[in-house]
Amino acid sequence: MHIRVMKMPHIPTWLEMSLHLLLCLLVLCTAAKPPNIVFIYADDMGYGDIGCYGHPSSLTPNVDKLAAEGLRFTDFYSSCALCTPSRAGLLTGRYQTRSGMYPFVLLTDSLGGLPHSEITIPEILRGQGYATAMVGKWHLGYGANGTFLPTHHGFQHFLGVPYAHSQGPCQNLICFPPNTTCFGGCEQDQVLLPLLRNEQIIQQPVDFTQLEQMYIDFAQSFIADSVECGKPFFLYFASHHTHVPQYAGEQYAGKSPRGPYGDALMEFDGSVGKLKNALQELGVENNTLLFFTSDNGPETMRMSEGGSSGLLKCGKDTTYEGGMREPAIAYWPGHITPGVTHEMASTLDMLPTFAKLAGACLPNVTLDGFDITNLLLKGNGSPRKTMFYYPSSPNETQGVFAVRHGKYKAHYFTQGSISSGSTPDEDCHVTAKLTPHNPPLLFDLESDPAENSNLCAQGMTADLQQILKDIKRVKDTFEKKMKFGESQMSKGTDPALRPCYNPTCSPKPSCCRSS
Structure with a gap:
């Protein structure tokens, strides 16, 4: 861009040159202004759960519109098929094995949490002047005096629940209509579910009839305050939907043909629409990257009250595609061309991508993510060519359970899960014990995303042998460089760590309530 200054006879040359320089700097600063980032994270949502991915009765007009106006991925992966490890992978850009966020998930009274040595997305963005806030489900640790909460990992503001909303006695959750029970399992020996603002409990138990609107109000205020201050912002909106127990506020309860699950999905979809509208109304939509995905696949054991993997095999807590x-x-108007991409990408890629967009340097640690900026903004191919599938309880002896390299996926171990039960496919069930495969099961995911036809069972050709050699080489190279961090879940538990509105009350946990 050329800056032209009209020369006036009474303006000294030095002043004219200074004015020209200042205007040039102003243009450069404006052009280089980093984008705002809104990351919307569903919980236990399956590949086939929303309308734009093929579900015939899901009412998700806002997400569907987002897909029509944005870039929809067909081959996008979480780092794990379970809550805690997948969230660690997202925020650090590293497989959960490196940070020690395994096996399984953190409990309400776990001693461990996301290590403070791990560098997170909000920490990187704060270094570039971003305002940072998180709304919703954390599940990366609570710890003594809240030492593992989001405010200790780069978030300036937090409104949410420190763990899964299923980790409590669900008959005490307040749902709509009044005096009804939310659908789902209960953990009777836990404290009533707490709602925190930053590090303070403001409500216990959570009022689920108002929760989603509280989240939206908080998010809208954060966005508005950031815009008023002229600061770029990062909002991590980690919804509890569509994890059990299912709930929805008055506006959505009983409105979906899919029952309680559909109601929860509708409320979540409504939140997506409200966030998008807030960006529009505040005039920052064209300078905001909005990214939508889910932490892992659906809990099919819930049957109609759980999610759908669509055409994919199995679901939550498995290393099949549905997990x-x-x-x-x-979505980023004027920057991302609407369409569909079959390029491979992952939540692991968010940290390096957001860092690039913000003009930040990458942390001096081993990253498993790739910068996919050119895929998003230019439609180029993805730098990600491989995805490694760890189980929720990994170990160094077995290593990865499966590897996708290009269009081929090789399973070295398979195992079912209780979370993926209640489907006709017995490979998904908890009765499907850990099974090694030599040669590995091999699938062409372009022609067979449902993993129905094991290519090796059709006869071992020279071409198949070469494919397996190539995948094994990639696997071996990766595993040689993988250093497992100390397991945070193996640090044990302490009931005294359970969040309590009145820490000195008795008897616990029943006395831990705000009213």
């Missing part, structure tokens, strides 16, 4: 391949949409 880790997720719906994903990137």
